[in-house]
Amino acid sequence: MDGQRGAEVAAAVLDEAAGSAELYDAAPCGLLSTLPDGTILRVNSTLLGWVGRTRDDLVGRGRFSDLLTVGGRIHYETHIAPLLTMQGSVGGFALELRTADGARLPVLVSAVASRTEGTGSARVRIAVFEARDRRSYETELLQARRDADGERERIQRLATVLQRTLLPPRLPEVPGVVTAAYYHPASVDEVGGDFYDLFRLPGGQWGFFLGDVCGKGATAAALTSLTRYTLRSAAAHDPDPVSVLTNLDAVLAQEHEQGNPKFCTVVYGVLRMAGDQLAVALAAGGHPPPLVLRAEGAVDVVDLEGGQLVGAVPEPRFTRAELRLARGDTLLLYTDGLIEARVDDRGTRHDEDDLLRFTRALAPAAPGAIVAAIAALIEGFGDGLDDDAALLAIGRQAAP
Amino acid sequence: MDVATKYRVTVRGPEDGPVLLLAHGFGCDQHMWRLVEPILSRTCRVVLFDFPGAGGAQAFGWSEERYSRLDGYAEDVAAICRELDLRDVVVVGHSVSAMIGVLAAELEPDRVAGLVLVTPSPRYIDDGDYRGGFSRADIDELLESLDSNYLGWSAAMAPVIMGNPDRPELGRELTNSFCRMDPRIAQVFARATFLSDSRADLPGVAVPALILQCAQDAIAPPEVGAYVHEHIAGSRLVTLDATGHCPQLSAPDQTAAAILSFVGAQR
Numbered sequence: 309m310d311g312q313r314g315a316e317v318a319a320a321v322l323d324e325a326a327g328s329a330e331l332y333d334a335a336p337c338g339l340l341s342t343l344p345d346g347t348i349l350r351v352n353s354t355l356l357g358w359v360g361r362t363r364d365d366l367v368g369r370g371r372f373s374d375l376l377t378v379g380g381r382i383h384y385e386t387h388i389a390p391l392l393t394m395q396g397s398v399g400g401f402a403l404e405l406r407t408a409d410g411a412r413l414p415v416l417v418s419a420v421a422s423r424t425e426g427t428g429s430a431r432v433r434i435a436v437f438e439a440r441d442r443r444s445y446e447t448e449l450l451q452a453r454r455d456a457d458g459e460r461e462r463i464q465r466l467a468t469v470l471q472r473t474l475l476p477p478r479l480p481e482v483p484g485v486v487t488a489a490y491y492h493p494a495s496v497d498e499v500g501g502d503f504y505d506l507f508r509l510p511g512g513q514w515g516f517f518l519g520d521v522c523g524k525g526a527t528a529a530a531l532t533s534l535t536r537y538t539l540r541s542a543a544a545h546d547p548d549p550v551s552v553l554t555n556l557d558a559v560l561a562q563e564h565e566q567g568n569p570k571f572c573t574v575v576y577g578v579l580r581m582a583g584d585q586l587a588v589a590l591a592a593g594g595h596p597p598p599l600v601l602r603a604e605g606a607v608d609v610v611d612l613e614g615g616q617l618v619g620a621v622p623e624p625r626f627t628r629a630e631l632r633l634a635r636g637d638t639l640l641l642y643t644d645g646l647i648e649a650r651v652d653d654r655g656t657r658h659d660e661d662d663l664l665r666f667t668r669a670l671a672p673a674a675p676g677a678i679v680a681a682i683a684a685l686i687e688g689f690g691d692g693l694d695d696d697a698a699l700l701a702i703g704r705q706a707a708p
Numbered sequence: 709m710d711v712a713t714k715y716r717v718t719v720r721g722p723e724d725g726p727v728l729l730l731a732h733g734f735g736c737d738q739h740m741w742r743l744v745e746p747i748l749s750r751t752c753r754v755v756l757f758d759f760p761g762a763g764g765a766q767a768f769g770w771s772e773e774r775y776s777r778l779d780g781y782a783e784d785v786a787a788i789c790r791e792l793d794l795r796d797v798v799v800v801g802h803s804v805s806a807m808i809g810v811l812a813a814e815l816e817p818d819r820v821a822g823l824v825l826v827t828p829s830p831r832y833i834d835d836g837d838y839r840g841g842f843s844r845a846d847i848d849e850l851l852e853s854l855d856s857n858y859l860g861w862s863a864a865m866a867p868v869i870m871g872n873p874d875r876p877e878l879g880r881e882l883t884n885s886f887c888r889m890d891p892r893i894a895q896v897f898a899r900a901t902f903l904s905d906s907r908a909d910l911p912g913v914a915v916p917a918l919i920l921q922c923a924q925d926a927i928a929p930p931e932v933g934a935y936v937h938e939h940i941a942g943s944r945l946v947t948l949d950a951t952g953h954c955p956q957l958s959a960p961d962q963t964a965a966a967i968l969s970f971v972g973a974q975r
Contacts, residue, residue: 345924345951345958373926378842379849382902383857385927385953386735386803391887393957394739402856414856446856 338436346371360408377404396421414443464496479506488675490683490699500696501528502643515543518641518700519574549591553626560619571619586633586704593618593626601671603636638703645697649689675701711791714768715757721749726971729755733803734901736887737763743960761893782811789819798822804901823917829928830906847902910939917943918970927953
């Protein structure tokens with residue numbers, strides 16, 4: 309800094325220090341001092357100008373809360389004033405001043421309770437900032453927030469309704485067979501990609517499937533819908549599990565060619581009674597293997613290793629399995645949401661082995677019992693579960 | 709969840725002392741009593757609590773339906789009396805909780821033995837000849853005022869709402885750390901409070917009642933205190949030499965002395 313400029317600044321510093329009264333009076337914010345009961349003792353010109361009052365109107369007569377709108381005064385008396393007493397200061401309250409001509413001036417108010425230097429008497433010192441522009445901006449924000457809340461609710465309702473249309477409202481009753489299903493949405497805002505169904509086929513057979521389409525939201529909903537209808541109509545045409553999946557793959561691949569990569573994982577099966585047992589034929593594409601909880605307490609993993617994603621690769625391979633469910637046996641199909649849930653902060657996931665241990669501890673179990681137990685487990689994951697999860701359990705009735 | 713956790717109940721003072729249940733009003737939480745509680749708990753068993761959502765606590769079991777009417781809050785007071793098995797309780801209610809105390813005494817006549825109504829108002833809005841001091845438009849303005857403090861609230865409040873038991877300093881760092889309330893809950897409490905009309909409940913008070921009012925109170929002016937006194941048979945009215953709506957903060961000694969004298973526990 310050159311000498312000339314330095315001297316000018318030094319003079320200005322002294323000048324400004326001497327003019328502290330002027331700073332108080334012409335400060336770019338309203339300033340006032342009151343007794344603890346709010347009686348105004350001193351007020352600066354800035355504030356007087358804002359409210360259109362004279363010093364004589366207010367000093368020794370008015371209270372700070374008299375300057376507020378009635379609603380603001382209630383807020384002040386019931387919340388802000390007690391707070392000030394309790395913690396010695398308050399900051400940033402949005403209030404409105406009532407001006408002499410009846411207009412309202414939005415302000416932000418901060419206050420400290422302190423003592424005078426001389427007698428040590430209790431005082432409240434209040435700073436008032438004009439906040440007209442800020443308030444109108446905040447009002448817009450508030451409105452935007454309300455609109456967003458409304459939109460969100462609307463989307464949640466829409467998602468819930470849509471989700472309901474993608475799952476059977478209840479499973480059909482199959483003679484000699486016990487069933488249970490459960491669906492846990494990952495989010496109330498979005499339609500998930502998990503699906504299942506159970507439906508009658510000609511010749512005393514029943515088809516069923518459980519799967520997971522890629523993606524979430526509207527695209528996933530459309531794909532789920534397409535997948536469900538394709539599986540059902542393919543099954544009516546030829547219920548052989550691998551044929552059904554091949555058919556689905558052809559449909560999804562067609563979509564793929566049109567530039568919308570669409571794929572899913574799925575287990576498809578057909579049920580029929582074979583003597584006293586239930587014969588199940590299964591095919592899977594890219595899906596976690598189902599479990600069978602045997603009546604005597606063992607848990608088998610159905611070997612469907614090697615099935616590829618449906619709709620993702622040219623001429624995919626689908627794996628096939630045949631099994632029998634004796635009385636009291638339960639077949640459990642599930643989606644990967646269940647085996648990918650985070651169970652702690654370190655990213656540990658509830659994996660296939662955990663699920664196997666969990667079901668082994670419960671077996672034997674009827675469909676209703678195993679689904680209820682896993683549902684409780686899933687609810688217990690809380691935020692750890694970021695994907696949706698679906699369960700379908702099919703069992704041969706235990707007692708004749 | 710047990711009642712003590714749900715309402716953040718604090719109990720102080722000798723076990724065999726007269727039981728005082730202190731109920732905070734709209735706009736605050738149990739901290740409201742912090743200046744009178746030490747005086748009262750020298751001789752009395754003092755029970756403090758927060759209504760759901762008051763003081764920034766999680767609002768367990770809060771629903772708009774329940775808390776849109778003063779009866780919902782009175783049921784909370786009654787539940788605390790029952791669960792803590794309080795007998796011969798004097799319910800000390802501030803502001804709107806004075807009337808909540810009246811309703812609670814009706815719900816638990818075998819437990820509530822007396823009422824202290826601190827700056828009560830049975831109706832805030834003028835009605836015919838009745839002067840409550842406010843108009844409907846004033847109350848709408850209050851709701852607006854609460855709303856405009858909504859923005860600042862939500863961001864600053866987030867860590868506390870989410871609950872940080874390991875880092876309590878997150879709560880303390882906030883500028884205005886006492887008496888916080890989720891604006892949605894505050895709105896419902898404000899509506900229930902300022903649109904209530906409990907005038908018809910006053911003649912039904914069947915226990916001894918003490919009315920404490922301030923000489924100057926913008927929320928419950930002396931005429932309103934006189935109205936309450938007139939309509940509760942046998943009630944005592946004490947006007948404190950105090951200003952504002954919260955004598956337990958602005959005149960704690962006088963307020964405590966009046967309460968102790970009423971319960972006969974003065975030293």
